[in-house]
Amino acid sequence: MKNIMFIAPPAAGKGTQAELVVQKYGLPHISTGDILREISKEDSELGNYVFETLASGKLVKDEITYQLIENRLAKDDCKNGYIIDGFPRNIEQAIEYDKIIKKLGYDIGNVILINIDEKTLEKRITGRRICENCKAIYNINDEASSPKVESICDNCGGKLYQRNDDNLESFKTRYQMYKEKTEPIIEYYRDKKVLKEVNGEDTVENVFKKIDKIISE
Numbered sequence: 001m002k003n004i005m006f007i008a009p010p011a012a013g014k015g016t017q018a019e020l021v022v023q024k025y026g027l028p029h030i031s032t033g034d035i036l037r038e039i040s041k042e043d044s045e046l047g048n049y050v051f052e053t054l055a056s057g058k059l060v061k062d063e064i065t066y067q068l069i070e071n072r073l074a075k076d077d078c079k080n081g082y083i084i085d086g087f088p089r090n091i092e093q094a095i096e097y098d099k100i101i102k103k104l105g106y107d108i109g110n111v112i113l114i115n116i117d118e119k120t121l122e123k124r125i126t127g128r129r130i131c132e133n134c135k136a137i138y139n140i141n142d143e144a145s146s147p148k149v150e151s152i153c154d155n156c157g158g159k160l161y162q163r164n165d166d167n168l169e170s171f172k173t174r175y176q177m178y179k180e181k182t183e184p185i186i187e188y189y190r191d192k193k194v195l196k197e198v199n200g201e202d203t204v205e206n207v208f209k210k211i212d213k214i215i216s217e
């Protein structure tokens with residue numbers, strides 16, 4: 001199966017969509033945000049740096065992400081396809097990613113861009129809640145995506161938490177980072193003829209239908 005890369009502004013639903021792809025196709029989901037959130041819990045100089053950077057909404061230094069991505073993609077479970085979410089996030093990372101996949105003998109696969117309006121994102125960011133156990137994602141600002149019982153995961157009964165960068169202040173920086181640093185990679189992949197665009201202003205199910213059509217073609 002082809003590899004899948006997601007590009008989307010913060011809270012556009014790429015994590016949710018990636019999980020739906022995992023459920024249907026069983027590909028490993030590699031999210032630099034998830035990996036960095038784990039590192040941010042470590043009591044070390046690196047852990048503290050990552051914690052502060054994530055909370056501010058800025059990007060962590062490129063060099064930190066390269067090693068982490070290369071090590072993860074080299075694992076056996078990626079050999080038959082994977083979903084990459086949150087990387088690359090700027091042109092330098094896109095160029096480095098080309099080198100990493102060349103070294104590992106992988107193809108870019110499908111690059112899926114989820115387009116969505118800034119106002120929708122603001123609404124989603126403050127309502128997002130995540131299960132600390134199974135990582136399922138909910139949104140309390142949207143009835144269809146709310147958990148049945150407040151703060152409890154429908155899937156596994158785990159406790160739901162709010163990311164500490166899911167507030168309006170961090171969102172502004174994260175969105176600005178996306179516009180300034182990440183958007184230029186869209187042209188980079190359009191030129192390589194691997195970019196597929198999806199309108200994210202729809203229900204989770206409908207967005208997934210469009211993504212599923214792209215990846216099963």
Ligand code: AMP
Nearest residue numbers: 032033054057058059060065086087089
């Ligand atoms: P995400 O879960 O994709 O929204 O990422 C959360 C945060 O992790 C971002 O706001 C950045 O601070 C950091 N991050 C994730 N991926 C990268 C990356 N590829 N390069 C630099 N920072 C990243």
